[in-house]
Amino acid sequence: MLELLELCGFDPGERQVQLPRMQEAFARLGLSEDDIQTAKERLHTYYDMELSGVRRMMGVLLKDMTDIVLLRDEGARKIIHSCMAPGFEVLGTAVNSNSADVRFTYPNFTFMAVLGGMFGRFTPVLEAAEKLWLRGGVVRHCGMVKTRVGLMSLGLHPRPDLTVTTGYLCDTSPKSNEIMQEVLGIPAYCVDHVQDRHLAEYPDASRATVLAAQGMRRFSEIVRRETGFEVTDDMVWGALEARKPIGQAMDSVLDLIRFSDPSPLGSTHLNIIAAFARAPYKQSDIPAVVDILDTLLGELRERVSKGVGALPKGAPRVLVLCPPHHSDPRFEHLANRLGLNIVASDFNFSSGEDKSGAGVTDPHDPYNVICQHPHGAPLQCLGGRALIILDACRRLGIDGVIDHYHVGCRYMAADTFALREDITRELGIPVLAYEWDNFDPRSYNEQELVGKLETFWEMMRTKP
């Protein structure tokens, strides 16, 4: 265990503090010495543990998972659970920074990165959900939603006092929370926007952002009702300001990866960076989080300056549609091994109105400022998403697109063929489309993937 903590960037003092906590958490998670051994091997296989920034990111994720498992033991009176809830990390920071005993969690990405990516022990979580209302098989329920239900049913996430999700592009997630409310008695809330934008309206998303902001504000009222803790606008403003440097530091790292040749970091890290940046940190912890990203940026810049790459120079540049796999690094690792450089996901891009601030309709409402994610590629109508993808491909000099569409998400899956048509027609680059579950390691079939990726590589090489 101590070796694992050292590998994950904990200094000697931190190791002493964290050791008993992690021993307790690991016992509850069913992680044995053998699992720890496996984790060390997987970390060296799939991640760049030479880099201090990567080691420390892994350490933060490990600690976040431990914090969640031990929430009740360590005094959380009320727990608010969030999942598939973009923007709620800000509200989480507001709650966690200002309340002594109400805790706000955003656990899925952390558990996927740690239990899945690091330990390779994620399948039991999904199987637990499949024994309940998210059965396996042809219906293809979403692995993200299964994760939430599985973590709770196994007791790995303490029973919360309130759950929140969003229905920005999902029916399953809100319905699952409602069923949890019926079966387990946990109050559920959902924030929505309405997916009624026409392509002709692009990039205007004001209807969606205003409605989402109203729903998020209502959620804060429900937090007060269910926990007794009042989230004030000042707290939300404070959290927004405090989290800005995380976004800026992450963008710097991602831009360096996207625009460097050779790429200084393997594609397995894209998911880790995203998971790391999403946790609802306390404001007091944020400087350390930013320092980790800055450290990573410095290390990567050094590599770039020396021409050192995780992939060969000139490796074909690939955009993936839907993010890299959240609980299993094998796919991105395999793609890199075969010489493909996955530089970004369309989920990283938007119409730009969120970043420029042009999408904010009420700058005096912190909820309106938070709820700008409807500008992002995944929340657009099909035509809007296509425009963003085409633009990203042009800007990044993409050689080919892999649309490993998340089969659990009908919203994403239905876009696939149209996007392929637009990309090949407009850009003349190949698109490899196949279904997978973005959160389920059982999607991985190496033999099949090697065949697909090698063919794809050949298509990029021989394109006119």
Added chain:
Amino acid sequence: MIIPEPDSLMEARLRTLAEARAAGRKVVGYLPGGYVPDELIYASGAIPLCLIHGGQARSAEEALSLVPNVICPFARAQIGETLLKANPLYNTLDLVVVPTTCQHLKQVGDVWEHQGTVDVFKLGVPYDCQDDYEVEYYRGRLSELKKTLEHLTGNVITDDKLTEAIDVYNRLRGLLRTLSLARRDRQPAISTLDFVRLNHASMYVDPVMMADVLEALCSTTPAAAPLPADRPRVMLMGPALAFGDYDIINLVTEAGAEVVVEEIFEGIRDYRHVVNGSGDPITRLAWSYLHDKKPAAFARGATRKKIDFVLDLIKQFDVQGVLWYQLLCCELYDEESYLFEKVLRERGIPMLVVESDYHSLATGAVRTRLEAFVEIMEGGPTDA
């Protein structure tokens, strides 16, 4: 009761459709689920057609060139019908209104918009209606639809016209409600198959003509040989029952039971709700369609309300078992089936889940399961 032949009503509709098109009238299709007020389309002078064809593998499979098979067969069938170009009801559309209800139907709107073969109006339906702002959002979108329809048809939708249209559809829904309630009798004078086919016809046929037909039907004396009284009574539940998707009802009958009531989201006109109130008709429509009726499965907070509603129907219609007729890859109803099965089991009501992808349902496996289900309802072996 002499049940009018829905096919003849449909043939009449096709004839009038051709004539109306020749006279310059517009045809506006919309997708089902009960969130697009046909009143608005009717008041604009356009012909409203609720697009609910399905049940056949061919149209659902045709759509696989545009969407993968995790999109449910009903949604795919809507795309497929437009691709096949063989169905005149889908070939004459000047505009399609697609409500943002379940993810599958929503995607149909996106695909149509991307294909550019028909103009699409995406009608935003908030998933919740706890607060006024959600009803106000929906009202705003209805106002936008009104403008779009006025632009399309060149007609102004006056308050008077809209109020008149509300009356027309209230009458139609009321008559369907009366007919439906007749099935509460131990020996119902109308079968569910006939009821469903009439309900389906009401999605296409001129509403005044349809209401006249239903009124005549309701005023006739029941026939001498109604349905048998001693068969187990079944409720049919599920996400969609398309025009043409009748095998499941027939199979229940063949297995020795009768479907006596249905609780279906898409494909059945929601005859249980009434547009009430006075004043601004758009506001009345907004409140009625979003707020004052049983919420659909996709709506937030719908689960508990739906459970209560279903339990009430079971009591009203003296139902002995629930047949959960689910379409393949319908994740929403699949989740719900777990909860409903549990709730019903606690009350001693058996529930059977049958899934369809619009390939032949009448296979041995489905028949055997239905026969076992009937046996259980009749008090036979529970380990079947």
